[in-house]
Amino acid sequence: MLILVVFGCASIQTPQGGPRDDKAPEIISMIPKNLTTNFNAKKIVIEFNEYFKIENEVKEFSISPELTVAPTLKVKQKRLEITFADTLEKNTTYTLNFGKAIADINEGNAIKNLTYVFATGPNLDSLSIKGRVTNTKTGKPELDAIAFILPLNKDTIFGKGKPAIYTRTDSNGNYELNNLRKDTYKIYALKETNGDKVYQQATDEVGFIKDSVLLTKNIDSANIELFKEDALTFRILDRKLEKDGSITFVYNQKLKKPEVIILDPPALDVSKKIKFSKYNDSLKIWLRDLSFDSTKISIKDEGKLLQTTIITRGKKETYSRVLTAAGNLDGSSLNPNKPLKLTFNFPVDSVDKSKITILEDSVEVTNFTVDKDSIDFLSFYVRYPWKIKKPYDITYAPGTFTAIFNTKNKEIKQNFTLASKEDYGTLVAKILVPEKNKSYILDVLNENNAAINTTLITKDTTITFRNYKAGKYFFRITYDSNKNGIWDTGNVLKRLQPERIWNEPKEMSIRANWERKETVTIPKEN
Known part of the structure; x- marks a missing residue:
């Protein structure tokens, strides 16, 4: 059966200080009624409880099966009139999908996933496809992704034209396509940027069910993972x-x-x-x-x-340069397990150590060194036997560092204390792999979902993660199918799915001056 789902869009403020309308238009009546069989009308009239407008009709509205001449949509007061200029096929179920085309006049609150279904014969097509759309890296549901199907004989439209049969996912990533006929379909999902429902490789995320589906009974778990393709051609x-x-x-x-x-x-x-x-x-x-x-x-x-x-470049072009540096302090603390680091915005040619003043608890010290990173030519390390809880004040006088084109730094100051190792914790993780001859990538993620440590695993192993700040951490596992040590994305045209990712649901909290032990069992790849 068809389900009409109505969502209100978020509101911000209201004219004249009164409460702002945040509800989408509601349907009062449909003539002929929705889900009508033996349909022979030339016009459909849908009445709403308020004045409304049609937005982005070309992008949002579709009819399936498609007609040679598309129906016309016309707004009259609070009524929408859909008129058919083309002849409808006999014994066929038609679905009109309005997407988010219908919205109220003042606030633009749109009805979401509104469909109207009728059959020109005595029976309605009643098959359905349900599933969930998630992000392949995070495993989290995707809101407002476009889930759609293409009959196998129309699959060439992918990436070129808008699908006729589509819907949007809800906040849990769930989607549902109803009143489908028996046919062979390919199933896709998009997270797009311009709203045209046409896959744009450069900007959109895409997902698909690898094999085509012969729909003879309802499908309840056509789950799709979205990913970003790599560009096929360098540009x-x-x-x-x-x-x-x-x-x-x-x-x-x-x-x-x-x-x-x-x-x-x-x-x-x-x-x-x-x-x-x-x-x-x-x-x-x-x-x-x-x-x-x-x-x-x-x-x-x-x-x-x-x-x-x-x-x-123009012959009279001139350039302005300011040599600046970024440090690796955590606020006003230096991690005792890391050297003091400065990273510049230009390649530095020379350092005048005599222009660096380091005060330890207000007393100047001189037994420090300044070394260039052996790999990153933009980075330097200031090394000294820093003492726990001692206050340090460092001044890099103007001209301490000289970069290309004789660019020199202005005065740079750093103030910090060396944190105690007791401020950091340890996580000992026993990792159990499902298959010994395969490769896995373990990423340790911080609360911002950023990878801060990556380890390759090929067998059961125990890994000790030392000197981590107290906080919440998470494990992400990539099934490294080709054993190249990195996550590989998918390819729609080649029907290649991205390498699967599994996110350990357990939060790996680390406490200061504490050792936590965990066992993580990686599930077998489906």
Whole structure:
């Protein structure tokens, strides 16, 4: 049976100080009635309890099966008239889906998932597909995702046109498609950005049931996990010569072994400095000579040329640089298990240690060192036998650090105390794997769902996570099918699902100066 679900949109404020209307229009009557059989009318009239408007009709409204000439929608007072100009097929169940097209005049509160169903024969199609849409990484339900089906003979419309049979998920990620006929379907879900219900690979998340479904009886668990595809073809999304003289690139793929070559002027390639982002989907280049009119830059991955591009600069262009540094202090505390770190916004060429003053409990100390990170050329470490609970005041005088183009820092100050190891806790996790010949990735997540530690696992093992701040942590397991040590996304056209992720539901709380022991049994991959 058809279910009409009405949701009100959230409200903010109200005109003239009175209570704002946050309810969607309500249906007073339908002529002919919803779920009519032996339908032969040329017009459907739906009356509402208030004045309303039609929004985004092209994106929201659909009829299934589709007609050569689409029905016309016309608003008259509080009534909606749907008129058929095309001939309806005999013994066929039609579903009119209004999506969120109908909303009240003043506040725009839309009716959600409104459908009108009728049959031109004596029987209504009565099959249904139900399921749940979740995020593949978090496992959490997706609200307002689009779940839709395409008959197998119309699957080529995917990514090109709007589906006729669709619905939106509720706050629990649940969806329901009703009054379906016996047929073979492919089942999809979208989390989209522009609301056209057409999959846009660059911006949308997608999910699908791998195999087509022959619908002969109701399906109650067609569950779909949404994921973001990797771009199939490399493309530079943004390239820019910044006001400080650095060059930035943003592109649409996560590269595996990226390489950048300055082709022209070739002399610039030797002294260039390049910093890739964490996932190799953007980069920044620093050149030591900006006297060129243009420079030709090529980007490669795993030795394969992806693209060559040209950056130009005006002859009178000037650049403004300010050398700044970010520290790794946690508020006013330094983790006793980590060295004091400074990360700069430009490559630093030299450090004048004599311009650094360190006061320990107001007494100057000199037996410290300043070392450049062996991998990250933007980072330096200040090393000293810091003492617990002692107050430290560090001053980096102007000109302590000199970066490219003789850019120098302004005064930098740091004030902190060394935290006690007793302020941190330990988690000992016994991990039991379901299959010994497979690979798993264990991510430790903080309360913000950010991975702070990653471990590869191939067998039952015990891992000790030391020196963690008191707080809530979670475990995420990736079934690393191809054993490459990273999560691999899916591909719709190739019908490849993303590598499965399992989120351990138990919260791994860590207390200060405490050791917690847990056993985690990874379930077998479905």
